[in-house]
Amino acid sequence: MTILLSTLNARYAHASLGLRYLMANAGELREQMELHEFVIGTKTTEIVEKLLARRSTDGITILGFGVYIWNVEETTRVVALIKRIAPEIVIVLGGPEVSYESAGQPIVEAADYVITGWGDVTFPELCRSILGGSAPAQKMHAGRQPPMAEIALPYNEYSATDLAQRTLYVEASRGCPFKWSRCMRAVRDCSSLLTARSISISKAVCASCSSFSTSSRRRRTIRCSPISNWCPITCRRR
Incomplete structure (x- = not known):
């Protein structure tokens, strides 16, 4: 099994804090996680090729995308192409661009799951369900926000x-x-x-x-x- 985390940053100098929060709070799943950051303007085929090269060869692959206003159009194309080539990959979306106006968005329709709001603990919980053979039927999942003292800080990532x-x-x-x-x-x-x-x-x-x-x-x-x-x-x- 493999869990890939990815996003398209506005420029290379930006480092995704949100995805690093997911990694820091993944618990026992951290060893299966890989972070792949790209920059807007990168060819869709290049992004898809690099992500597919890291998919699991003997189990489930979960691919989580951070979706923001600056990358939603390009991420939509990436998700659509991945689903066309490798429909077995489980795609999970998160981020502000799919948290508050998710209805009718092509990227939401193409994905398997969407986490609205906070994903620090909800994303690893969803991954455990999927990998454990009890994948939920519903697509939309409201992120649960625990007390901040219970959230691991991401700076070591x-x-x-x-x-x-x-x-x-x-x-x-x-x-x-x-x-x-x-x-x-x-x-x-x-x-x-x-x-x-x-x-x-x-x-x-x-x-x-x-x-x-x-x-x-x-x-x-x-x-x-x-x-x-x-x-x-x-x-x-x-």
Whole structure:
């Protein structure tokens, strides 16, 4: 069995914090997980070829995509082509672009499962069900948000290459307190999702930030951002 996690970032310098959260909270499934990040503008056939080359040869392959406003069109083409070539691959979607306006989207129709909202614990739970032979019948799954203290931090999932070459993200809060009428989340009653949850800057986070700033001599950017991307604070380290 193999679990592939993938997304199309806006540029190479961006490192997906969301997918690394899934890896950090996968428990015993972590050893079966692989992270494959691409950049928008990459040929669909090239992405599909690389992902299919990593599929399991003797068991189930689960392929999870992070879907965002900047990559939904290209990810839709990738998912459609994978399903055409290898329909046995189980495709799971997550991310804001499929969490709040999922009905009628071609990418949702092509996928096997969609996790709306948080996926930190819901994604590995779904994977366990699929791999255990009890795959759920329903496509849509609402992500469950446990207390933040119960969620493993993802910063150890940054590789040495990430530390040396890419923009690193540290989550400072989760949710949004503003409730803007133009926000996708306002299309339905989701006040519970809009309550900002601050994340304590624990010793683990501080240690991670310290390692970010000392492990490489290259200049890099560490972004301390809320997961909803409101009011980001940018800190430059040398």
